[in-house]
Amino acid sequence: MHSSKSLPPLDGLNAVIAARDTGSFTAAAERLGLTHGAVSRRVHAVEHWLGTAVFERHGRGVRATPAGQRFIAQVEQALSAISDSADRWRPRRELPVIRLSVVPSFARLWLLPRMRLLQDVPAQRRVELTIEHRLADLSGGEVDLAVRYGKGPWRDSSAQLLFKERLLPVASPDLAAELGGHPSASRLADAPLLHDSDTSQWRAWLKAQGAAYRSKAADRRFEDYDLVLAAAKSGLGVALLRAPLADEAIASGQLVRVSKAWLANPASHYLVMRSGESRGMVLEAAAKLLALSAPLRR
Secondary structure (H helix, E strand, C coil), X not given: CCCCCCCCCHHHHHHHHHHHHHCCHHXXXXXXXXXXXXXXXXXXXXXXXXXXXXXXXXXXXXXXXXXXXXXXXXXXXXXXHHHHHHHHHCCCCCCCEEEEEECHHHHHHHHHHHHHHHCCCCCCCEEEEEECCXXXXXXXXXXXXXXXXXXXXXXXXXXXXXXXXXXXEEECHHHHHHHCCCCCHHHHHHCCEEECCCCHHHHHHHHHCCCCCCXXXXXXXXXXXXXXXXXXXXXXXXXXXXXXXCHHHHHCXXXXXXXXXXXXXXXXXXXXXXXXCCCHHHHHHHHHHHHHHHHHHC
């Protein structure tokens, strides 16, 4: 019987599996490129290590014993586990990666629903998203492309407009009914207002309608813009919808306009890359993004 710490003769395991599969040492030898005698010796070495017969010999070949069947099944499971483990460490021949930096709200509201369109078919590159609030370093090679929200320009980079936005007040259908259809700007100023960390958009919209912004205890602030929309859908207050970024919220009926008035957003979405970018696959990915957003620029 084998020691609990010893291993079976490893070159014999393939011989055992081949003999089980083919039903004879001769056929196993042909499969493995060995002689009949070499297969027989290797199987015998495994049986000696195991301390029991793995095969019953008969005139037409061999047949696994009950103990042999159980042993071979365990060997195959072990070899499969080793193969799976090797796959985790084996270097992969992966597609070239384009790293694209975006803020969370832009990723969730606009980019992720279009990611499949951004990839080539068949895939020639993999677009990997870096989702964060900070400005990623393009010139230092931290990312290859970035979608930035603002007025620009940005240092050491070139920017192309993806699309502009309009700001329009929206609320849940229930809250809109409470406000009375299309309330005045003064009425909206008195309602709970939802916004991100910047109140300048509400201030600008209300000023354009002849009303003044004032901070209230009922107002709510959220770090991410899509959370502002989620709060509006829940009826917590009135939000400024940034069209066309969040048009789906109106199209789905989850939010409705509470005023016909809208204001051009001074901030826009830009596709940014480092100055002098010449890598073909980066320029191709940029062109694909610009093509996807082209209907929004018309």
